[in-house]
Amino acid sequence: MQVVTSKEMQQLDQYTIETLGMKEELLMENAGRAAAGDIYDMYPEAHTAVIFAGKGNNGGDGFVIGRTLSSLGWNVYVYLLAEEDALSGGALYHKDLYRACGLPLTAGTGVPEPESPEEGIIYIDAMLGTGIHGELKEPFYSAAKWLNSVTAPVVAVDIPTGVPANEEELPGMAVNADATVILEAPTLSTYLYPASHYYGEIRIVPIGVPRASWNALDQKRQTWDLTDAAKSLPERTQESHKGDNGKGLLIAGAYNMPGAPAIASNACLHAGIGLLTTSVPASALSAVASHVLEATYFPLPETEDGQVADLQETPFPWDGMDGVAAGSGLGRTESTRVLTKRLLTETQTPLVLDADGLYFLPELEAEMANREHPLILTPHPGEMGRLTGLSPKEINAERFTVSREYARKFSCYLVLKGPNTIITTPEGRQYVSTSGSSALAKGGSGDALTGIVLAMMLQGPTLEEGVCNAVYAHGLAAEIAIREGISDYSFTASNLIDYLPKALAFIQAQKK
Ligand SMILES: NC(=O)C1=CN([C@@H]2O[C@H](COP(=O)(O)OP(=O)(O)OC[C@H]3O[C@@H](n4cnc5c(N)ncnc54)[C@H](OP(=O)(O)O)[C@@H]3O)[C@@H](O)[C@H]2O)[C@H](O)CC1
Numbered sequence: 001m002q003v004v005t006s007k008e009m010q011q012l013d014q015y016t017i018e019t020l021g022m023k024e025e026l027l028m029e030n031a032g033r034a035a036a037g038d039i040y041d042m043y044p045e046a047h048t049a050v051i052f053a054g055k056g057n058n059g060g061d062g063f064v065i066g067r068t069l070s071s072l073g074w075n076v077y078v079y080l081l082a083e084e085d086a087l088s089g090g091a092l093y094h095k096d097l098y099r100a101c102g103l104p105l106t107a108g109t110g111v112p113e114p115e116s117p118e119e120g121i122i123y124i125d126a127m128l129g130t131g132i133h134g135e136l137k138e139p140f141y142s143a144a145k146w147l148n149s150v151t152a153p154v155v156a157v158d159i160p161t162g163v164p165a166n167e168e169e170l171p172g173m174a175v176n177a178d179a180t181v182i183l184e185a186p187t188l189s190t191y192l193y194p195a196s197h198y199y200g201e202i203r204i205v206p207i208g209v210p211r212a213s214w215n216a217l218d219q220k221r222q223t224w225d226l227t228d229a230a231k232s233l234p235e236r237t238q239e240s241h242k243g244d245n246g247k248g249l250l251i252a253g254a255y256n257m258p259g260a261p262a263i264a265s266n267a268c269l270h271a272g273i274g275l276l277t278t279s280v281p282a283s284a285l286s287a288v289a290s291h292v293l294e295a296t297y298f299p300l301p302e303t304e305d306g307q308v309a310d311l312q313e314t315p316f317p318w319d320g321m322d323g324v325a326a327g328s329g330l331g332r333t334e335s336t337r338v339l340t341k342r343l344l345t346e347t348q349t350p351l352v353l354d355a356d357g358l359y360f361l362p363e364l365e366a367e368m369a370n371r372e373h374p375l376i377l378t379p380h381p382g383e384m385g386r387l388t389g390l391s392p393k394e395i396n397a398e399r400f401t402v403s404r405e406y407a408r409k410f411s412c413y414l415v416l417k418g419p420n421t422i423i424t425t426p427e428g429r430q431y432v433s434t435s436g437s438s439a440l441a442k443g444g445s446g447d448a449l450t451g452i453v454l455a456m457m458l459q460g461p462t463l464e465e466g467v468c469n470a471v472y473a474h475g476l477a478a479e480i481a482i483r484e485g486i487s488d489y490s491f492t493a494s495n496l497i498d499y500l501p502k503a504l505a506f507i508q509a510q511k512k
């Protein structure tokens with residue numbers, strides 16, 4: 001599923017209508033019918049739809065939805081928040097067709113005052129979609145405010161009115177929908193916060209945009225969902241050998257931080273790595289090893305208080321490895337700076353850096369730029385802020401753009417964590433993971449992700465798909481745990497590791 005900007009959506013519509021010759025009215029008919037079908041299925045008890053329509057194409061969709069729901073036996077009523085003569089093109093055609101069918105309509109720029117809601121009514125927001133710019137003007141402002149006050153369900157068509165499609169700030173007023181029926185493809189704001197909250201339940205319906213139109217578009221982003229994970233997760237063959245499933249080195253922890261390497265190692269092992277060597281300061285080793293039985297160990301020199309010591313001469317076993325991950329719990333000392341520099345310049349395999357492993361990167365930009373082997377960074381917005389000099393708020397407002405610029409600049413894979421983690425490749429391709437849960441907002445979740453990324457990037461089929469699958473499986477494990485009754489209050493990284501086998505089994509089962 002592609003994720004688009006409003007401009008890309010317009011290009012797609014334009015190509016379909018102008019180049020391929022599909023009539024605008026037909027595309028709108030497809031869109032409205034698909035949305036109506038979905039709304040009808042979503043609310044089996046409903047019998048009445050009150051539709052608020054704008055004068056643009058979003059409003060046009062509203063008229064098609066009204067006519068279709070009426071054919072299906074519902075009572076419908078449209079409040080057009082514009083004069084009838086303000087409509088043009090497909091919206092005018094469908095308004096006229098709606099009227100010709102004898103269906104009820106009130107038009108005008110005043111604020112509508114529908115009857116108070118009763119059982120079986122749903123409200124449909126077809127006021128503004130991708131054509132919105134800036135703060136909501138009247139009568140849309142008051143209409144949005146009114147819709148936010150009703151107790152009956154409010155379903156938005158394409159985008160809740162007021163919410164921008166792209167990486168823009170939310171205006172002061174927007175429809176807070178219970179559900180949004182997205183037409184053909186989601187826009188950026190579907191996966192940006194706080195905008196995403198306004199969508200409510202997300203439903204995406206295909207509206208018959210021809211493949212040729214999609215092929216003509218420069219496609220830059222897509223979601224990464226269960227189907228993508230199932231398609232790409234490689235099958236294990238009977239004759240596979242532990243050496244075939246990747247040998248990884250994980251460098252993490254300190255005497256007072258044995259949890260980070262233990263969590264990352266267990267997650268890595270449950271995510272399918274063939275062989276794992278865990279490298280921790282010597283005094284943390286027995287604590288970590290007592291929780292991770294399947295790893296081998298490479299103890300690190302340490303300071304008196306059990307932090308990594310000078311690692312300049314440490315003979316790391318780079319050569320025997322297919323991939324390396326480092327960061328969690330290492331601390332932000334000179335030793336970590338030395339280690340990060342050595343990792344960037346000496347490892348000839350994919351390298352994953354997280355947490356303290358990201359800390360010194362602003363000082364090591366030349367080493368990053370000169371690195372010839374894949375580099376995978378997994379920052380949360382705070383860490384991304386440090387990498388770019390922006391605040392976490394600024395990062396979250398422009399997650400797609402900031403990620404792409406950084407990944408391109410340093411030719412790295414960037415996993416920008418958060419609800420709907422975004423994975424960006426060095427070429428700028430972007431994937432938005434659709435899995436995840438509020439339960440993941442906890443210490444230890446990131447450590448688990450580092451381990452899963454280390455394991456799954458080595459399983460392939462490509463590094464890119466392996467990283468996407470790691471992020472997806474991480475989120476899915478949390479989702480399954482919550483579905484099975486674990487509270488998102490109680491959920492810990494240890495639960496995540498326990499549920500990872502179920503998440504992978506669930507993905508594998510989709511292959512069959
Ligand atoms: N995805 C598809 O392939 C299809 C989508 N369809 C639907 O079309 C809309 C986009 O339609 P468009 O006509 O471009 O735009 P809108 O209907 O969203 O809005 C246009 C009107 O909005 C007014 N406007 C803009 N900003 C504001 C504001 N802040 N306050 C009030 N009014 C605003 C604008 O008026 P101006 O006078 O300001 O220009 C326009 O009148 C998409 O979302 C889908 O629902 C197609 O139906 C099928 C294909």
Ligand SMILES: [K+]
Nearest residue numbers: 125128159161
């Ligand atoms: K809308």
